[in-house]
Amino acid sequence: MTQLALFGGPPVRTTPLPRWNTIGAEEQVAARRVLESGVLSGYVGAWSPAFYGGPEVQMLECAWAAYFGVRHAIAVNSATSGLYAAIGALGIGPGDEVIVSPCSMSASATAPLIYGAMPVFADIDPATYTLHPDTVERAISARTRAILAVNLFGHPADLQALRQLARRHGIALIEDSAQAPGARYQDRYAGTIGEIGVFSLNCHKHIQTGEGGICVTNDDHLAERLQLIRNHAEAVVEARPGIDLANMIGWNYRMTELTAAIGGTQLEKLPQVLEHKMRIAESLRAALHGIDGLTPPTVRPDCSHVYYTFPLQIDAQRLGISRAQFTAALHAEGIPIVERYVKPLYLAPMFQQRMAWGRDGFPFTADSGTTTARRYPVGLCATAERLYAETLCYLPWCAYDFDTTAAQQVRDAIYKIVEQRDALRAYQP
Numbered sequence: 001m002t003q004l005a006l007f008g009g010p011p012v013r014t015t016p017l018p019r020w021n022t023i024g025a026e027e028q029v030a031a032r033r034v035l036e037s038g039v040l041s042g043y044v045g046a047w048s049p050a051f052y053g054g055p056e057v058q059m060l061e062c063a064w065a066a067y068f069g070v071r072h073a074i075a076v077n078s079a080t081s082g083l084y085a086a087i088g089a090l091g092i093g094p095g096d097e098v099i100v101s102p103c104s105m106s107a108s109a110t111a112p113l114i115y116g117a118m119p120v121f122a123d124i125d126p127a128t129y130t131l132h133p134d135t136v137e138r139a140i141s142a143r144t145r146a147i148l149a150v151n152l153f154g155h156p157a158d159l160q161a162l163r164q165l166a167r168r169h170g171i172a173l174i175e176d177s178a179q180a181p182g183a184r185y186q187d188r189y190a191g192t193i194g195e196i197g198v199f200s201l202n203c204h205k206h207i208q209t210g211e212g213g214i215c216v217t218n219d220d221h222l223a224e225r226l227q228l229i230r231n232h233a234e235a236v237v238e239a240r241p242g243i244d245l246a247n248m249i250g251w252n253y254r255m256t257e258l259t260a261a262i263g264g265t266q267l268e269k270l271p272q273v274l275e276h277k278m279r280i281a282e283s284l285r286a287a288l289h290g291i292d293g294l295t296p297p298t299v300r301p302d303c304s305h306v307y308y309t310f311p312l313q314i315d316a317q318r319l320g321i322s323r324a325q326f327t328a329a330l331h332a333e334g335i336p337i338v339e340r341y342v343k344p345l346y347l348a349p350m351f352q353q354r355m356a357w358g359r360d361g362f363p364f365t366a367d368s369g370t371t372t373a374r375r376y377p378v379g380l381c382a383t384a385e386r387l388y389a390e391t392l393c394y395l396p397w398c399a400y401d402f403d404t405t406a407a408q409q410v411r412d413a414i415y416k417i418v419e420q421r422d423a424l425r426a427y428q429p
């Protein structure tokens with residue numbers, strides 16, 4: 001066994017991993033088709049067939065809805081916009097609460113604030129990093145209007161339990177599936193279990209169009225409201241009597257024809273992308289079983305994991321080295337590893353200083369029914385805080401092309417580190 005690269009030995013991997021790239025000749029053909037048509041956007045912000053976008057947008061929506069087995073797909077310019085539109089479409093507003101996860105990208109928690117509603121954080125399950133139904137149930141109040149669950153890292157949340165909880169309380173389930181396109185949940189796709197699911201096509205995701213997002217729903221009424229919010233609802237509602245005006249301040253969330261055309265070719269590639277990401281990750285997961293103090297990803301029996309990232313948990317007591325020592329050593333071996341996932345979202349200045357809209361605390365201080373949930377004390381979500389502070393790290397599985405060779409090198413590097421952990425104990429990262 002050679003010396004650890006951290007202490008001057010030869011690294012397991014000597015070349016950088018290639019960046020993950022799904023953009024190729026097919027996207028060039030699609031982009032050229034749009035450029036030659038001269039129509040870069042088909043939208044009109046007035047009541048006409050073009051209110052729903054141009055041919056490429058509508059083709060992408062049809063293909064997306066067919067792939068995921070839903071009635072409606074609504075293309076938008078990002079998943080962030082999609083989450084905002086989802087809150088808006090459900091009519092959620094000031095005085096309402098939405099239960100969110102502390103362990104996600106920031107927009108998963110800011111979406112309710114856009115409509116003046118309160119994000120209420122529930123804690124996560126330490127095995128799947130997704131909302132724990134028990135903590136969600138405890139967070140439900142008379143003001144709760146929705147649960148916004150995140151299918152994090154590529155693994156579905158406990159969607160059946162959340163679905164039942166939502167039904168029982170007469171509230172909606174929204175799924176942020178930005179990191180889990182194509183993940184299976186029982187006999188369906190993650191993202192299609194809740195009232196509205198949101199996918200991302202940004203450049204970091206499994207498949208991408210640079211920027212982009214898609215909402216899906218089986219509800220005709222919600223689909224119409226999403227389409228209205230996407231395209232300046234306030235300017236068209238007068239011509240269509242009967243529309244519920246709540247949250248009908250529309251935005252411009254329209255996707256361009258160029259983006260949609262590329263999105264169509266990307267969707268065609270999704271099955272191969274998933275096969276590649278999942279097969280190799282599953283072999284690594286199997287290879288990492290049985291190391292005391294190192295926990296590979298959990299995959300629930302009725303789910304599939306599509307590995308946006310490959311999460312690992314380090315138990316410093318049992319492994320004998322800290323997460324920081326482990327990640328520093330792995331990095332030195334030539335393996336990209338990220339030491340921690342995002343800080344629990346409520347610890348961000350916006351929540352800590354309760355300043356979102358203007359300077360006077362709106363909507364945090366807007367009414368007198370202040371609960372502890374509207375303050376965001378340290379310790380609010382103990383599991384999320386502990387994972388962030390001490391245990392959770394991850395391989396950025398969709399930032400690089402972790403091929404079969406790379407996965408073997410990850411395994412070799414981890415075994416090398418575990419075998420030589422005594423040498424690492426005194427190392428100060």
Ligand SMILES: *Cc1c(COP(=O)(O)O)cnc(C)c1O
Nearest residue numbers: 078079080105178179200202212
């Ligand atoms: C990437 C991501 C988003 C935001 O996607 P954009 O398309 O960049 O707006 C939202 N939620 C999660 C969990 C994400 O990973």
